[in-house]
């Protein structure tokens with residue numbers, strides 16, 4: 787079964803003014819769709835066909851550039867849409883709030899560390915909040931479409947929050963002002979979804 791582009795869980799303009807409609811249309815309808823199509827082409831007829839995206843990227847041969855880039859792109863964007871919401875933002879509650887306080891000392895300290903990971907990623911990539919077995923959370927970043935589930939890439943653990951810092955994610959509205967986009971992302975974080983992913987992967 788080929789991978790399919792997942793629908794956005796909200797309208798293209800739902801994240802305005804933090805992320806503009808046109809960016810969302812291109813990002814989902816062109817970029818994410820492109821990764822999906824190229825991932826399917828890369829695995830067609832190989833022993834990866836029929837496996838879940840998690841199985842594919844957890845057991846990835848890092849030299850397989852087509853699967854690395856497009857499998858990562860498929861997974862990363864599928865997560866990205868889900869961890870944002872027009873009703874998001876604010877401080878986390880529940881188990882993820884406790885895990886963040888344990889790991890970083892406070893929400894503000896987490897915010898600072900995650901923002902730094904996003905702002906200092908040179909070129910294209912992602913900032914992540916990951917959970918390890920046992921429930922400890924950690925912040926890291928990866929280049930390109932790499933993902934912490936890939937062997938030896940990023941901080942390990944399972945990503946439960948991700949921020950795309952490729953220019954295609956923000957350039958139309960923010961141009962070179964990546965820090966403003968990073969700052970706006972905190973108005974969108976869907977902490978209910980992050981809590982669900984934390985509970986499922988801790």
Ligand code: MN
Nearest residue numbers: 817950952955
């Ligand atoms: Mn992207």
